[in-house]
Amino acid sequence: MTAPAAHATAEHRAASAGAGDASGAARLGLGSLGAYAAFGLPLALLATPVNLFVPALYEQATTLSLALIGVLLFGTRLVDAIVDPLLGAWVDAQKRTGQYWRPILLASLPMTAGFIALLNPPAGMGTVAAAAWLSGSIVLVYIAYSLATVAYQGWGSELATDDAGRTRVTAGREGLGLVGVIVASILFQQAGLPALVGVFVVLMLVGLLLLGRFAPRPLAAGGVPADGRHGWAVPLGSARMRWLLAIFTLNALAPSITATLFQFFVTDRLGLKEHIxxxxxxxxxxxxxxxxxxxxxxxxxDLQGLWLAGMLASIASFVWAFNLGTGDFTAFAVICLLSGLAFGADLALPPALLARVIDANQHRGEREGVYFGLWNFANKLVFSLAALIALPLLQSLGYSPGSSAAEPLQALAVSYALVPCALKLLAFGLLAAAWRGQKI
Structure with missing residues (x-):
């Protein structure tokens, strides 16, 4: 493309974005934004047991060891993560037809079937059969979930063109996602997995209806990239994207470790399993x-300054979990409350910054799929690493579910509380350097 042509294209995009904001502001009322955000409920309802409860479920219901479960989760997550950028490129190619709706609809049935299978391992399986069941069902869930999520996030990134609007969209989506997490946690604790699966199916149907019929459509901008087949590599050519992806990856490793170890920490370190x-x-x-x-x-x-504040608040509120012991209900409840407030920054701000990067790179309306594909690749990779590192390490230090000796429980506390805080501190330093150097 010649320089004058590129300049003209940029001016056209700016004009389109400006026009889109005027109409988009009217479209993004509470009702239309809620119709978009509602699909985050079933997605979160699925992700919660997959991320939090599967290790303990398969350790108790099958003959698989904790270390083997960690290896299997890492392997399946790695396969899923590698596929994400390719799924993102395919999502971008669908803009010729059904925009983001077609991939979401396509993913819904296998995602539901895999979820039901994952949470219902047949009794009496041997180790090989149990490993195959876990691996097969979770890969099906992961890939279908990835396809739906990449398309859903790309859809949201096109609904606004300023930081405040982007944050409003991501906060609405992630906020209802958190409601889904809460519902999943309560159902798991009070009614069990069958009730959780039933509610998931109902919310999936409602979410698809609202998204397909009432959610605002992306603002018109850009077009389908001609080189979509290789488009997954394009975002990595941007220094902005590389900086943001590195910060996001390092920061995401912290909650990934705490999520992996949460059930073990509450059950064995605190002795409060009934309050999970x-x-x-x-x-x-x-x-x-x-x-x-x-x-x-x-x-x-500025979004980067806010994210820095959120990281500091997260460290300050969570590090005290290391000192807790048996029966410390009130102290841990306060830590959950305060660290949850800080966690909102991790959910609302990074995707808004990613949407800013997409706009700054003049890829809005063209490559949201590959950007969010790489984003989810990084997120899943660190969660896989968390399972691969934390679970075998704890087993090597003498910890196993049900341990009551002081040394294994101390290793559990260090892994659960101090290691994530150290990782958050490293991410804080990297983000501070990026903000100071105007890298994003």
């Missing part, structure tokens, strides 16, 4: 409640 649902509800309810605050702050402060 209460702690999760406090944490995610606080995160959901904090969303309007982060949206309000995003209208007044």
């Amino acid at each position: 649902g209460t702690f999760l509800a406090l944490y995610f309810l606080a995160g959901a409640a904090s969303m309007p605050v982060w949206v309000w702050l995003a209208k007044r402060f």
